[in-house]
Each structure stands twice: as structure tokens, then as C-alpha cells.
């Protein structure tokens with residue numbers, strides 16, 4: 001039986017580019033190169049259980065976290081491919097302390113911030129993990145980019161997305177014209193459009209947060225999550241609780257079904273006094289995606305994630321993200 005002629009991600013990117021006669025094709029090229037890196041990582045993730053790549057590499061990253069071998073592989077795969085793509089002037093990765101230069105002679109007009117393998121602590125227990133990425137236009141004129149090219153607010157992102165390595169490998173991204181999901185057919189090695197123009201339900205079905213940290217949240221935050229757990233038929237409450245502990249997996253489920261994810265700041269841990277999740281390559285790209293899908297993203301004191309001016313590559317922010325009506329309620333309660 002002939003397979004239906006699915007829309008490949010390359011076809012989707014070409015068709016999207018046609019809507020912008022002024023486009024040079026550089027963003028399309030950048031995304032296509034990143035997709036090749038994603039396919040390479042996906043193949044390795046699927047083999048990780050069999051190869052000796054499981055387990056720790058014996059190193060720690062700037063976050064002081066044990067670096068899993070797949071982290072390293074994913075980081076290396078993206079850096080090597082994108083440094084020579086000709087579309088970037090500079091990169092930053094969760095796995096590298098400082099800015100990552102591109103190859104001399106290959107400087108381009110965009111920047112890339114990425115978390116090569118978020119949720120890596122779940123690798124050894126076979127829980128879905130993911131790569132998250134954000135693209136900005138460079139601010140400097142030419143040559144190698146620098147910190148100023150990377151420290152831009154999420155509102156100025158030109159593209160954002162993630163690759164989810166789960167029961168199937170999915171690519172979900174936006175270039176500012178809706179959110180579209182593609183599923184990898186490993187037998188062909190192609191991503192096919194499976195979720196066109198994703199819209200997240202305006203009311204959350206799931207609540208995703210680590211309630212073990214409740215004693216360490218700010219009192220107002222504790223009050224808010226106590227309040228929203230009270231029965232309220234009009235708002236579909238109490239929520240069902242769903243928390244995998246892998247940001248991309250939790251975000252993706254909530255994007256499709258409607259949900260409220262939160263990682264508030266934590267008074268117990270200096271490293272989490274501004275939250276655990278990183279602004280440039282976690283909160284900001286997911287905030288662009290959720291807004292494009294009809295949802296919202298704020299901090300635990302009611303500021304819009306996309307309006308935050310970054311001060312540091314690895315800056316952490318408290319994050320509340322998901323269905324519009326629930327985030328609106330959080331903003332009103334926490335911002336007042």
C-alpha cells in the first residue's frame with residue numbers, strides 16, 4: 001500500500017518561506033541544519049540503552065550538574081554542525097560556560113541558544129528528554145558575534161522550538177507564524193507534519209510542578225497553588241497532577257492537552273533563588289511557543305518572560321507557563 005504523501009518539515013519550511021518574498025533563505029537553512037543535528041541525536045538516544053553511552057561522563061557543567069554522556073554527544077553534535085553552517089555568528093549552550101564561536105569565514109546573521117539535552121537526569125530511566133533552541137537576529141554588524149548578540153529578550157526571537165525524544169521523536173517549532181509539530185519516521189529519516197497549527201486549550205487540564213518544594217516557595221506562591229487546587233467546576237478544578245520532571249515532556253503534554261507548569265523560585269537553594277530553569281534556552285523559547293499557541297508565560301511575580309532583558313548567558317528565572325486563563329489568574333494573583 002502506498003504511504004500517503006505527508007508534508008515533510010523541509011516542504012513546510014519552503015512553503016513558509018514563500019510567504020516572505022524578502023526572505024533570503026538563511027533562517028530556513030539554519031532550521032534545516034538544526035534538524036539534521038536533531039536526527040543524529042535521536043538515533044543516538046534510541047541506541048543509548050544498548051550502547052555504552054548511558055551513564056555519567058564523570059564531568060560537571062557550569063550548572064554544577066553531572067554531565068551525562070548523551071548531554072555531551074548532543075552538545076558536540078549541534079556545535080560542530082552549526083559552527084560551520086554559515087547562518088550563525090555565535091552560540092550559547094547549557095553545557096558550555098562561555099559563548100561558542102563559529103568557524104572563521106562561516107559567520108552568519110543569526111544567533112543560537114540551546115539546551116542540547118534537557119531532562120538528562122531522566123536518561124537512565126528511559127523518560128522522554130529533549131533539545132530546546134532559540135534563534136535571534138544578530139545585533140552586531142559582521143564577523144564573530146558576542147555576548148550582546150545573545151543577551152536579547154525573548155520577544156525578539158525569530159524562531160524557537162524543541163525536539164522531544166520520546167515514544168516517538170517530535171520536532172515542534174515556530175517562526176512567529178503559529179506552532180507546528182512534526183513526527184520522525186525513522187524508517188525514512190524524515191519529519192512529517194503531524195500537528196499543524198497547534199493551539200493550546202485556554203483552560204488547563206493538568207497542573208505540573210514539584211510540590212516537594214512547596215515549603216521553600218514564597219508565601220504568595222504557596223497561597224496561589226493552594227487556591228487553584230480548590231474544587232471549581234467552572235474552571236475544571238481540581239486539576240489532575242502530571243509532573244514528569246523533564247521540562248520538554250511536561251511542556252509538550254500541556255501544550256497539547258492544556259496545562260499549567262510551574263517552577264517557582266526556591267528559598268532553600270541559592271542556585272534556585274531565581275528559579276531553576278534558564279531564561280535564554282529554556283523559558284524564553286518555550287514562552288514564544290506557548291504565546292504562538294495561544295497560551296502565556298510569566299515569572300512567579302507576574303512579569304512576562306518574553307519581556308525580560310537577559311543579564312547573563314545562564315540566567316535562571318522562575319517560570320509559570322501554559323493555558324492562557326490559568327496564567328492570567330496567576331499573573332493577577334502574583335503580580336498584585
Ligand code: P6P
Nearest residue numbers: 118119120121210245246247248
Ligand atoms: P526538579 C531537568 O533536570 C530540569 O532541568 C527540567 O527538565 C525539569 O522540568 C526540572 O529540571 C525538574 O526539576 O527539581 O523537579 O527535579
